[in-house]
Structures are given as C-alpha cells and as structure tokens.
Amino acid sequence: MTPLHLSSYTATSSLGRGLAANLEALREGRSGLVPCAFETVQLDTWIGEVAAVDGQKLPKTLARFDCRNNRLAQMTLETDGFADNVRAAILRYGKTRVGVFLGTSTSGILQTELAYRRRDPVSGALPEDFIYGTTHNSFSLAEFARDYFGLEGPAMAISTACSSSAKVFAAAARQIACGSIDAALVGGVDSLCLTTLYGFASLQLTSPTPCRPYDPARNGISIGEGGAFALLERAPARPEAGSILLLGTGESSDAYHMSSPHPEGLGARMAMEAALRSAGLNATDIDYLNLHGTATPANDAAEGKAVVALFGDRVPGSSTKGATGHTLGAAGAIEAIICALALTNDLLPGSPHTASLDPAIPIQYLLDSRSGKVRRALTNSFGFGGSNCSLVFGVAE
Amino acid sequence: MNATPLSAWIEGIGFLAPGLPDWPTTRAVLRGEQAYLGAPSVLPVPSLLPAAERRRASRIIKLTLAIGLEAATHAEADVSTLATVFSASGADGHNCHAICEQLASDDRQISPTRFHNSVHNAAAGYWGIATGSMAPSQVICAFNAGFGAGIIDALGQVIVDQQTTLLIAYDSEYPEPLHSKRPVPDVGGVALVLSPTRTARSLARITVTPSTAAADVLANAELEARRNDIPALRCLPLLQKLARGESGSVTVDYLRDMQLNMDLQLC
Numbered sequence: 189m190t191p192l193h194l195s196s197y198t199a200t201s202s203l204g205r206g207l208a209a210n211l212e213a214l215r216e217g218r219s220g221l222v223p224c225a226f227e228t229v230q231l232d233t234w235i236g237e238v239a240a241v242d243g244q245k246l247p248k249t250l251a252r253f254d255c256r257n258n259r260l261a262q263m264t265l266e267t268d269g270f271a272d273n274v275r276a277a278i279l280r281y282g283k284t285r286v287g288v289f290l291g292t293s294t295s296g297i298l299q300t301e302l303a304y305r306r307r308d309p310v311s312g313a314l315p316e317d318f319i320y321g322t323t324h325n326s327f328s329l330a331e332f333a334r335d336y337f338g339l340e341g342p343a344m345a346i347s348t349a350c351s352s353s354a355k356v357f358a359a360a361a362r363q364i365a366c367g368s369i370d371a372a373l374v375g376g377v378d379s380l381c382l383t384t385l386y387g388f389a390s391l392q393l394t395s396p397t398p399c400r401p402y403d404p405a406r407n408g409i410s411i412g413e414g415g416a417f418a419l420l421e422r423a424p425a426r427p428e429a430g431s432i433l434l435l436g437t438g439e440s441s442d443a444y445h446m447s448s449p450h451p452e453g454l455g456a457r458m459a460m461e462a463a464l465r466s467a468g469l470n471a472t473d474i475d476y477l478n479l480h481g482t483a484t485p486a487n488d489a490a491e492g493k494a495v496v497a498l499f500g501d502r503v504p505g506s507s508t509k510g511a512t513g514h515t516l517g518a519a520g521a522i523e524a525i526i527c528a529l530a531l532t533n534d535l536l537p538g539s540p541h542t543a544s545l546d547p548a549i550p551i552q553y554l555l556d557s558r559s560g561k562v563r564r565a566l567t568n569s570f571g572f573g574g575s576n577c578s579l580v581f582g583v584a585e
Numbered sequence: 586m587n588a589t590p591l592s593a594w595i596e597g598i599g600f601l602a603p604g605l606p607d608w609p610t611t612r613a614v615l616r617g618e619q620a621y622l623g624a625p626s627v628l629p630v631p632s633l634l635p636a637a638e639r640r641r642a643s644r645i646i647k648l649t650l651a652i653g654l655e656a657a658t659h660a661e662a663d664v665s666t667l668a669t670v671f672s673a674s675g676a677d678g679h680n681c682h683a684i685c686e687q688l689a690s691d692d693r694q695i696s697p698t699r700f701h702n703s704v705h706n707a708a709a710g711y712w713g714i715a716t717g718s719m720a721p722s723q724v725i726c727a728f729n730a731g732f733g734a735g736i737i738d739a740l741g742q743v744i745v746d747q748q749t750t751l752l753i754a755y756d757s758e759y760p761e762p763l764h765s766k767r768p769v770p771d772v773g774g775v776a777l778v779l780s781p782t783r784t785a786r787s788l789a790r791i792t793v794t795p796s797t798a799a800a801d802v803l804a805n806a807e808l809e810a811r812r813n814d815i816p817a818l819r820c821l822p823l824l825q826k827l828a829r830g831e832s833g834s835v836t837v838d839y840l841r842d843m844q845l846n847m848d849l850q851l852c
Contacts, residue, residue, distance in 0.1 A: 189745075284795065284843065293704065300681075300763070304689035313762050320766040325674065326705055326726035340842035342795075344672075344734035345726040347705035355723065362741030367588030368795075382688045387700030439721035443713035446638075447701040455719060462721075572701055573710025575722060 189466050191433040191582070192361055193423040195371075196273035198264060199525035201414035201512040202236030206267040211529045217557050219511050219540035221398040221410050226380050227298075233394040236412025236513025237380060238263070253332040255296030255323035257379040261332060264377065264415030274337055277371045277419055287369040288343035289360040290330045291352030291376035293517030293571075295345070296323035298381040329377055341369055347517065349571030350480075352376055353416070354520025357579055358437035360420050375417030376521035384411055384516060391447060393484050399514070401481035401507035401539055402488050402553050404546040409482045412513020416521035418528075427584035432528040435564065435580040436467025442574025448486055453494030455576045456480075456568065460498055463566060463578035471498050474580070475560070476530050478523045478567035481507020481539075482514050491568065492549035499551070506554040510541040520569035524579055527565035531583035536560040590794070591740040594787040594852075596749070597660025598827070599652035599776035601626060602811055602818055608655060614808075615821075615828035621808050626772045633715040641698055642711060643677040645757045648772045649708040650715060653753050656776035660786055664716040667778070668742055668750045671709045672725040672735030674769070674816050677702055678759035685763075708755070720748070729816040731756065732775070733839030736793060739779055749780045754817040773815040775824065789827060789851045796846035800838040823847050 198206060202220025203213035213220065221234045244259035265271045278286050303318040322328050330345040342363065346355050353376020360372035388394045388411060395408030423433055440462060442455035449456070464471060477499065480491050488507075495505065508526050515522050530537060538557035545553050564582045600608040604624040613619040628647040631639055633654065642650075649671065657664045675681070680702050687695050704710070706724035713722060721742070727734035732754040739752040755774025759767050780787065801822035803809040812821045819838040826835055826849050834848045 297685075300685050301688050304685040307689075307762060314766055318766065320763065321728055325728050325767075327674070327728040327730075331728065334840075342734070342737055342843065343727070343730075343840060344738065346724065347726050348709070348722075348724045349704045349706055359723065359738050359741065362738070362745045365589075365745045366591060366741055368591060368737070368741075382693065383684055383695075383700070383703065386688060386693050386695050387684075387697075387703065390695050390697040390700050392697075439723075441709075441713040441719050441722045443717050443719050445714070446707070446710045447697070458719060571706065572704045573706040573724075574713050575706055575709065575724070 189361055189436060191423045191435050192364060192420045193427060194418045194432040194434060194528060195421050196270050197418040197525050197528055198268040198270040199416035199522050200238060200264040200267055201515060201522055202238055202412050203511055207529065211533060214511060214529065214537045215535060215557055217538050217540050219398060221513055229382060229385050231385055231389050232396045234398045234410040235380060236410060238413050250332065250335055252319050252322040253328060255299040257296040257329060257377055258332045260379050260413065260415050261329055261377045264417060270417055274373055274419055278337060281370040283338060283340045285341055285370045286339055287341050287360060287363055287372045288330050288334045288339060289346065289356040289372055289374045290333060291346045291356045291517050291520060292326055292329045293347060293349050293352055293378050294381050294384055295326045295328050297383055299323040301382045333373060348575035349573060350516050350519055351569040351571035351575045351577040352517035352520060354569035354577035354579055355439060357434055358439055361434065361437060364420065364422060372420045373417060374420055376518040377415035378515055378517040379413045395483065398541040399483035399510055400541045401483040401509055402546055402549060403542045403544060406483040406485060406488060408484055410513045412515040414512060414515040414518045414522050416518060416525045429584055430532055431584040432531060433582045433584060435582045436463045438462025438466055438578045440576045444574050447572050449490040449570060451490055453490035455574055456491050456570060457494035457497055459576035459578040460494060460566065463580050467580040469580065474503050474564050474566050475562045476536055476565040477503050477505030478527050478565060479505050479507040480568040480570045481509055483509060492551055495551045501550055501552045504536050504552045504554050506537055506539045508537050510539050520577060523567045527567050527581045530562045530565055531581060534559050534561055589744055590792050591737065592790060592792040593740055593743040593779040593781060594783050595777055595789050595791055596780045596784065596786045597656040597662060597778035599655030601648060601652050602773035602815065603771045612828040615825045621805055623807050634711065638711060638714055643680060643702060644772050645677050645708050645755065646711045648755055648774055649712060649753050652774050652776040653712060653751055656751060656778050660778035662749060662778050665718050666720055667718055668720040668748045669709060669712060670723040670735050670739040670750060670752045672731040672754045674726060674728050674731055674756050676705045676707050678757055678763065682760050682763055730839050731816050732820045733837060733845050740793060743779050743781045747781045749778065752777045752779060756815050756817045770814050774817045775820045787852045789849050792848040794846045796836050796844045798836045798844060800844055801835045
C-alpha cells in the first residue's frame with residue numbers, strides 16, 4: 189500500500205489521559221490495573237479503568253449520545269489537541285471528504301444493562317429516557333464522532349470483537365486509496381460494562397490476578413477500557429522527521445472456533461504475512477512487535493507459534509495488556525498508538541506483571557521496558573470469531 | 586488526486602425477507618410477475634455447519650448462511666476463498682435480551698455460549714467455520730445505513746485488494762422490551778458477490794458515488810414498508826432495477842447528508 193500519514197493521534201487508557209501520561213507509564217513499566225470495583229460488579233478480577241469518564245458532559249445538541257462509551261470517546265478526542273487537528277483537517281479538505289471509521293465491541297451496551305434494572309414492573313417496558321440507537325448500538329460511536337465534528341462524509345463502525353479498531357485502519361486506507369475521501373478519523377473506544385466482565389468470567393478467561401501475558405503461569409485476561417484516535421492522510425513526498433506512517437495492513441480469518449484461536453496460530457500468521465506484504469517489507473525489517481498477548485493460555489501459545497514461525501527470536505516484542513488491560517474493541521487503536529510512541533521515543537515497552545518467560549514460546553519477549561531504536565513496528569489484534577488484523581507502522585527519518 | 590470510482594461487477598445475488606424466501610421469488614415480485622404476500626421470514630436449516638455449531642446457530646446465523654450461499658452459488662464462486670463483508674445493525678437480538686435480563690437479575694452468571702454468540706461478528710465467525718474461508722472478513726455496523734456502509738467497504742476491497750468479495754447486509758429483530766426501542770419486525774438481508782473483473786457470470790456493473798438526492802422508494806406500499814423497517818432492505822430499489830433488467834441510476838439511503846447514487850449497467 190501507499191504509506192499514510194498519522195498527522196495527529198492520541199490515546200487514553202487506565203495508564204492515563206493522553207500521549208505523555210501513557211508514554212511515561214510505559215517507560216516506567218507501570219500498570220493501570222486495579223482490583224475490580226466497577227459499578228455493582230462482584231468478580232474476583234482486575235480491571236483497567238479510566239478515571240473521571242463519567243465527569244464528561246456531552247454538548248447539549250448531542251445529549252442523545254450520552255453513555256459511558258461516548259463520554260470516553262469525547263474525553264479521548266479532546267486530548268493532545270486532537271479534536272482541533274481534526275477540525276483543521278476538515279477545513280482543509282471539506283466536511284464531505286473526511287471519513288469516520290471507528291471500532292468498538294460493546295459500544296454503549298452498559299446503558300441497556302442499566303435500563304433493564306429500571307423496567308416497568310407491570311409492562312416490562314424500558315424507561316422512557318433510554319435511547320437504543322445512539323447509545324447501545326455499535327454505530328453510536330461513529331455517528332457521535334461524525335456529528336461531533338459536523339462531518340457529512342462516509343462513516344462506519346467496525347465491530348469484530350478485539351480486532352475492531354485495528355481493522356478500521358485497513359478500511360480507511362482502502363477509501364483513501366480509492367480517492368473517495370482525503371482523510372479519515374480512525375480509532376476505537378470500548379468501555380467497561382457487565383456483559384464483557386461477566387461474559388469473559390463465564391468463559392473462565394478472566395484472571396484473579398493482574399494479567400501476565402506470555403508468562404508460563406498466565407491464567408487469563410484483565411479487562412480494560414480506553415480510547416485512541418488517529419487522523420489518517422496521504423503522506424507528503426518527504427514526510428517530516430518523526431512522522432508516523434501506516435505502512436501495511438493485513439487481515440485474515442481463523443475459520444476455526446468462536447472463542448478459541450487456531451491452535452497453530454495459522455490465522456495470526458496469515459494476518460502478519462499479509463501486513464508485511466502490504467508494506468513491502470520482510471520480517472527482518474521489523475524492530476518491535478506489539479503482541480496481542482491477552483494472557484490466556486491459548487491465545488499466547490497460538491500467537492507465539494505464529495511469531496516464532498515468522499520472526500524466530502530475532503525481534504523484541506511485548507504485549508502491553510499488563511499495563512492497559514485488554515481494552516477489547518479499543519485495543520487495536522490503543523496499541524497502534526503505543527507503536528507510534530515506541531517509534532518516536534526509541535522505546536521498547538515491557539510487560540508489567542509478567543514475571544518470567546514461557547520456555548514453550550521461544551520468542552524475544554520484553555519483560556522490562558528499555559531504550560532501543562525502533563524504525564518499524566508491527567502490532568497484532570485478534571478477536572472472537574477468528575478475526576485477525578496486523579498493522580505495520582514506521583517513522584520518517 | 587484522481588479518484589478510482591467505487592465500481593465492481595455483480596456476479597451473484599442472495600436475498601431473504603418476510604414473504605420473500607429467495608432471490609428468484611424476490612426477482613419475480615420486483616418484476617411484477619408475482620404478487621407480494623407478506624409472511625414471516627422462513628429460515629433454512631444451516632446444513633453446512635458442523636453439528637455442534639448447527640445446534641447453537643441463531644436466526645442471524647441461518648439468515649446469513651442462507652443468503653451468502655445463495656449468492657455464492659449464483660456466482661459459481663468458491664466460498665472457501667471469498668473475502669466477506671458483513672454489515673448489520675445488531676447481532677442476535679434474542680441473545681442480547683437474555684444476557685441483559687440475566688445481568689439485571691440476582692444471578693449474573695451468564696452462559697459462555699451466550700456470551701461468545703453476543704459479539705457483533707458472530708455471523709462472520711460461524712460463516713468462517715462453515716466455509717473454511719480464512720480470507721479477510723469485515724463486520725460493520727451502521728444502524729440504518731448498513732447496506733450503504735457495507736457496499737462502500739466491499740467495493741474498497743474489490744478495487745484495492747483486487748479480490749472477489751461477498752457482501753452480506755442483514756438485520757434481525759429484538760424481542761420486547763428492546764423491540765419497542767428498535768422496531769425491526771423480522772430478519773431480512775441481501776448478499777452480493779462483487780468481482781473486480783467482468784466474467785461470463787457478470788450480471789451488471791455497479792458504480793457507487795455520493796449523492797444528496799432523496800432515496801428512491803418502491804411503489805408497492807407493503808414492500809416499501811419493509812424497505813423502511815428492515816434497514817438492510819434499503820437495497821430494494823437497486824435490486825428492482827436488476828430484477829427488471831434495467832440499466833440506470835437509483836439513489837439508496839445511507840447517512841444524513843450523504844446518500845448513495847448507484848449506477849447499474851447491465852451485461
């Protein structure tokens with residue numbers, strides 16, 4: 189593919205609000221995970237919660253979008269000057285020429301979960317003030333962002349569970365390549381809710397300890413929430429030094445099982461190979477792998493096999509989910525931004541809570557953060573239903 | 586920047602909606618050769634799925650397998666290599682209701698199968714298991730704009746990746762109390778096989794451009810009601826042109842301030 193420029197980007201996670209807070213936490217190897225005390229949830233697990241989300245007030249004209257997920261979306265947009273950069277891009281290109289491609293797995297479903305506690309005792313009806321379309325529905329996030337900026341171009345939400353906000357980069361890149369838009373607002377937001385907390389617990393996939401990706405004793409995920417956005421544009425002929433470029437995208441399907449990865453990591457490997465092919469690069473060109481690394485025994489084993497097959501133990505890699513938690517539909521975008529931070533700060537992020545390396549997975553896994561030159565980074569995102577996406581980013585020199 | 590038109594060759598069609606069990610029936614109704622008789626959607630048994638998955642298959646799984654396979658068969662396409670774009674307003678509404686009801690009760694221990702079936706991309710996951718296709722699979726949500734959003738991304742894949750792509754746009758109902766908040770009456774959907782090159786099986790060339798015109802409507806009041814209340818059926822004016830063998834343009838509903846002009850040139 190023709191490289192695209194991430195002309196502006198931002199991320200908010202349990203590590204903090206904005207690039208500086210996330211960078212500092214990653215550098216210091218800090219984790220945002222805490223014992224779960226979300227809402228009325230009673231589960232023996234740890235979560236990555238973003239502070240002060242519910243303090244966000246949406247504009248009056250967009251009140252119909254009010255829910256935790258869109259509050260988190262607004263909070264993320266209004267950080268690092270990102271929203272202003274989007275507005276400037278709209279002035280440059282026009283409001284019909286900027287597309288919206290956002291990923292989420294559960295959008296504002298918390299709103300429905302809460303409404304079900306307030307059903308009419310006689311009729312069973314949901315409360316009058318509950319609005320399905322602009323809160324619970326997965327499109328709510330994309331429509332909120334489109335209306336927030338007064339855009340009149342194409343918009344879609346992508347919801348492929350935990351690969352959602354990686355796949356938005358590929359979908360946006362296709363439309364920019366066709367010339368149907370000049371720029372795209374891409375990203376993802378997922379917020380804590382009961383469906384995912386109790387759901388992953390039902391599958392015995394949540395850990396009672398902070399998650400430990402790639403540790404031989406790993407025993408499940410820690411659910412997190414967060415948001416990340418980027419503005420994608422065509423790259424100038426000579427991008428300014430330090431500019432982050434999307435170099436390649438790769439997508440595949442496992443065609444194996446709804447909630448278990450292909451045991452040999454075949455789908456994962458196909459996605460990474462496709463991303464390298466799309467970038468016109470070889471495995472030896474990659475300096476850092478941001479792994480999906482959920483810390484379930486099956487995910488890390490399968491992904492590890494795919495990484496060994498392609499990269500051996502040559503490329504340092506880590507999952508940053510011990511720091512942020514698994515932010516599900518936002519993970520792809522958050523980890524894309526973590527790659528951008530690695531590329532611009534010569535940072536190889538470590539893996540908080542992972543105590544030792546799994547001898548069964550012979551890759552070069554980073555336990556601790558350290559400095560190192562990163563010119564190109566590849567990030568993996570895999571979701572339920574066997575949906576895989578890998579992205580390759582580079583930095584202009 | 587020279588724009589590449591969002592264009593592809595339609596190779597196969599699948600369709601299922603209330604009173605319209607397949608594309609041949611729908612085609613006859615849209616041509617005026619057969620009256621439209623409204624009736625609940627009839628979903629075939631998903632025989633392609635392994636027994637365990639077949640037992641767990643919800644109405645949207647049966648719907649998407651039925652229309653996807655109908656379109657692929659029509660196009661003589663190999664489902665094990667087709668890239669797919671799924672687009673829907675929601676996943677399995679009955680499953681979502683059961684989860685929300687249980688989470689509002691004293692016993693919040695939802696079933697693991699219910700949870701993994703709750704993801705928006707459940708239909709795409711089951712499609713992969715049924716067909717063995719490891720090709721890229723997209724899953725979009727655009728509330729009432731699912732057909733438009735789906736065809737935009739499917740055409741992007743056809744053009745940029747030069748890959749024949751199966752678009753499946755579909756919707757389904759919620760039970761009460763969510764039904765009152767999102768009154769989709771029944772399941773319905775359309776599947777189109779879209780090819781980057783013209784082949785012996787090509788039915789028509791479709792080119793999609795933005796428009797601010799009002800969407801075309803259907804003369805038959807009952808069909809027009811389905812076009813409105815099942816979002817994926819916003820495709821019906823396009824299918825009517827295809828059914829009648831007419832070249833020309835229709836406007837299809839997409840988003841506020843952005844409709845889609847669909848130009849059709851029959852082969």
